[in-house]
Amino acid sequence: MTNKDYKMNNVNWNQFEYFITLAEIQNYTKAADILCITQPALSKAISNLEKALGVTFFSKKGRGVELNYYGRIFLDHLYTARKEIFLGQLKIQSLVSPTTGHIRLASLYTIGVNLMPHLIKDFSLECPEVTFAFHQQPTQIMLRMLRNNEIDLCFCTDYTEDEEETEFMKAIISIEDLFVLVPIDHPLARKGKVDLIELKDEKFIFYSYDTLFKKPAMKLMEKAGFVPKIIYEANEDATVASFVANGLGIALIPPIASIDRTKCAVLKIGNPIAQRTLCMAWRKDSYTIPIVNKFRDFVLRWLTEHQHITNPDRNI
Secondary structure, eight states: OOHHHHHHHTOOHHHHHHHHHHHHHOOHHHHHHHHTSOHHHHHHHHHHHHHHHTSOOEEEETTEEEEOHHHHHHHHHHHHHHHHHHHHHHHHHHHHOTTOOEEEEEEOHHHHHHTHHHHHHHHHHHOTTOEEEEEEOOHHHHHHHHHTTSOSEEEEEOOOOHHHHHHEEEEEEEEEEOEEEEETTSTTTTTOEEOGGGGTTSEEEEEOGGGTOHHHHHHHHHHHTOOOEEEEEESOHHHHHHHHHTTSOBEEEOSOSOOOTTTEEEEEEOSSOOEEEEEEEEESSSOOOHHHHHHHHHHHHHHHHOHHHHOGGGGO
């Protein structure tokens, strides 16, 4: 056994987790707070790890640090190692009991409000010992979480990027009508229905790019014959609705619950037809425990039986 082998035998997994956290946060004080250890303890753990491998991983950058060449290489391998350990735990868990386990989900806010409570409640009747972790995020963030194996399934806006198409599997779960949200004192507020071309001179509040709502919305307005004047962007339904309620502009929106009807009016769209497709997505090449596959199949079966819930825009 070499001296270096001996040193690596004294490195534990906590030091790897410390390294990953510091690499992501890039600040010793903040990373130590997240890890619930002291800054000196974190510094010593990183120093011991560097001594064991005979390199340094970080360079100073202002008040923080950044990974150097060696650090970036090591971080990639640690991400792979952590993923493999997690997958090993999942496999063992599935061997112990194929009807229990932990399912990690993410969805858009509207799906989280209108659909997920029903799905989880009814599935729990079939598999009462299953637990769930649930996140609400824009579509781009959910796809990144899915890619990094941080979630098992996501319920998102349909995507068309070539990379995602080859990396993920998906099933359409709903097609929603889109609407125009205007301040209650807007000249069109009492009209009830508009063609998009009528909005060509308006100021728009838009959803940001990471929602995957901006690009199809832009295409829709270009199809109507104009390029919208975008003055604000946000990635939360409530924020978009609040901006409109305060008279900052109008917005093209999916069906959302967080609308103050005393300050906003919701208008249907006549021409062109304005809709968005929602889907459930999962990784093609990632091992999933049987309970996740069981839940995915349950969702598809459940949706065919509950169309009144999967089309909430009827009641907007």
